[in-house]
Amino acid sequence: xxxxxxxxxxxxxxxxxxxxxxxxxxxxxxxxxxxxxxxxxxxxxxxxxxxxxxxxxxxxxxxxxxxxxxxxxxxxxxxxxxxxxxxxxxxxxxxxxxxxxxxxxxxxxxxxxxxxxxxxxxxxxxxxxxxxxxxxxxxxxxxxxxxxxxxxxxxxxxxxxxxxxxxxxxxxxxxxxxxxxxxxxxxxxxxxxxxxx
Amino acid sequence: xxxxxxxxxxxxxxxxxxxxxxxxxxxxxxxxxxxxxxxxxxxxxxxxxxxxxxxxxxxxxxxxxxxxxxxxxxxxxxxxxxxxxxxxxxxxxxxxxxxxxxxxxxxxxxxxxxxxxxxxxxxxxxxxxxxxxxxxxxxxxxxxxxxxxxxxxxxxxxxxxxxxxxxxxxxxxxxxxxxxxxxxxxxxxxxxxxxxx
DNA sequence: GTCTATATAGCGATAGAC
DNA sequence: GTCTATCGCTATATAGAC
Numbered sequence: 490x491x492x493x494x495x496x497x498x499x500x501x502x503x504x505x506x507x508x509x510x511x512x513x514x515x516x517x518x519x520x521x522x523x524x525x526x527x528x529x530x531x532x533x534x535x536x537x538x539x540x541x542x543x544x545x546x547x548x549x550x551x552x553x554x555x556x557x558x559x560x561x562x563x564x565x566x567x568x569x570x571x572x573x574x575x576x577x578x579x580x581x582x583x584x585x586x587x588x589x590x591x592x593x594x595x596x597x598x599x600x601x602x603x604x605x606x607x608x609x610x611x612x613x614x615x616x617x618x619x620x621x622x623x624x625x626x627x628x629x630x631x632x633x634x635x636x637x638x639x640x641x642x643x644x645x646x647x648x649x650x651x652x653x654x655x656x657x658x659x660x661x662x663x664x665x666x667x668x669x670x671x672x673x674x675x676x677x678x679x680x681x682x683x684x685x686x
Numbered sequence: 687x688x689x690x691x692x693x694x695x696x697x698x699x700x701x702x703x704x705x706x707x708x709x710x711x712x713x714x715x716x717x718x719x720x721x722x723x724x725x726x727x728x729x730x731x732x733x734x735x736x737x738x739x740x741x742x743x744x745x746x747x748x749x750x751x752x753x754x755x756x757x758x759x760x761x762x763x764x765x766x767x768x769x770x771x772x773x774x775x776x777x778x779x780x781x782x783x784x785x786x787x788x789x790x791x792x793x794x795x796x797x798x799x800x801x802x803x804x805x806x807x808x809x810x811x812x813x814x815x816x817x818x819x820x821x822x823x824x825x826x827x828x829x830x831x832x833x834x835x836x837x838x839x840x841x842x843x844x845x846x847x848x849x850x851x852x853x854x855x856x857x858x859x860x861x862x863x864x865x866x867x868x869x870x871x872x873x874x875x876x877x878x879x880x881x882x883x
Numbered sequence: 884g885t886c887t888a889t890a891t892a893g894c895g896a897t898a899g900a901c
Numbered sequence: 902g903t904c905t906a907t908c909g910c911t912a913t914a915t916a917g918a919c
Binding site: 517518519520521522595596600601603604605607608609610617618621622625642645646648649650651652653654656657659660661662666669670673 | 714715716717718719792793797798800801802804805806807814815818819822839842843845846847848849850851853854856857858859863866867870
C-alpha cells in the first residue's frame with residue numbers, strides 16, 4: 490500500500506474504486522468468473538484504463554487480497570479497545586452474525602476467498618494463507634491473555650469452528666443454523682479450567 | 687445415472703473416464719479453471735467427442751457432482767456395517783485423516799466443491815447443498831441412535847467443525863493441525879450427558 | 884459412435900491518439 | 902493520465918467426414 494505524496498498524481502479514487510468493485514465481485518462470483526470488463530464497468534472506469542493502475546489481472550487480485558487484509562487488520566485493532574480478552578473474542582465471533590445475510594448467501598468473505606486462492610495457480614496463490622493467519626494469530630494472543638497454555642491450539646480450533654459454521658450456513662442458505670451455532674460458539678469462549686491452564 | 691442394457695451402446699468406459707478426469711481436475715484446480723480440453727486430454731478422449739456424452743460443460747459438471755454424491759453414499763453405506771453409532775461417527779471423522787495429504791494440499795473434496803458451487807452461476811449451482819446434506823443427515827441418524835434429542839444440531843455442529851478444520855489445514859498446508867484437531871473431534875464423539883438427553 | 888476441423892465469442896492485454 | 906480501438910489467444914460448442 491503506497492501513500493499519497495505531493496510527487497504522485499492527484500488522488501482520483503479510480504484505483505480504489507477498481508479494488509472495491511473487484512473485491513465485491515470476487516466475493517459474490519468467485520475469482521475466476523470475475524472479468525476485468527465487469528470490474529471496470531462496475532467501477533465506472535474504461536476497460537483499457539485498468540492497466541494504468543494494475544499491470545495484470547493477477548496484480549488486481551493481489552490488491553483485492555491486500556484490501557481484505559487491511560479490512561481485517563483495521564477491524565481487529567478496533568477490537569483491541571474492548572476491555573477483556575473474553576469480550577474481544579466474543580466480539581470477534583459476533584462479527585459474522587452482523588453480516589449474516591451476506592454469509593448465508595455468499596459464505597465467509599475470508600474463508601471462501603481462501604479456498605479459492607488455494608486452487609488458484611497465479612501469483613496471488615501465495616497470499617492465500619495470510620488472511621486467516623491474521624485472524625488466528627490475533628485470537629491466539631487473546632487466548633494467551635485469557636490464561637490458556639495452548640493458546641495457538643485454542644485459536645485454530647475457534648477459527649476452524651467459525652469457518653465451518655459459515656461454510657455450512659452458506660451451503661444450506663440457513664440463517665438460523667448460523668445464529669444458533671454462533672450463540673454456541675460465543676458461549677464456549679471462557680477462561681480455561683484450572684487443569685487446562 | 688442410467689443402467690447399461692442390451693439396447694444401449696456397448697460400454698466403452700469413455701464417459702466414466704471423462705467424469706473421473708473432470709472430478710480430479712476440478713478438485714485440484716477448481717471448477718472455472720478446468721477446461722474441457724484438459725479433461726479430454728486427461729481422459730484420452732478427443733475434445734469434440736466430449737459432446738457426444740455431455741451436451742454442455744455444465745452438464746459434465748453436474749455429472750461430477752453426481753459422482754461425488756455416489757462416492758459419499760457408497761462410503762456412508764459401508765460405514766453402516768460398523769457396530770455402534772459412536773464407532774460409525776468416529777470412522778466417518780477418521781476418513782479425513784486417511785486422505786490427509788490431499789486435504790492439506792487441496793482442501794476437503796466435498797467442502798471446496800460446495801464453496802465453489804455456491805459462487806457458480808450455471809445450472810450445477812443447485813447441486814451445491816446436496817453433498818453436505820447427505821453427510822449431515824447420515825450423521826444426524828447416528829446421533830439420534832446415540833441418544834441425542836437434538837441429533838440434527840449435533841450433526842451440523844460436527845460436520846461444521848470437520849469442514850472448518852479441513853479449511854484451515856489446507857489454508858496453512860498444516861498436516862499436524864489436521865491430525866491434532868481430528869483427534870480432538872474423534873474424542874468428542876460420545877453418548878450424551880444425562881441432562882442433554 | 885468416433886474424430887478432425889473449425890466456427891464463434893469473450894477474455895486479457897496492448898497500441899497509440901488525445 | 903485518459904480512453905478507444907483492437908490484437909491475439911483460448912474457451913465452448915458445432916459441422917460434418919468417416
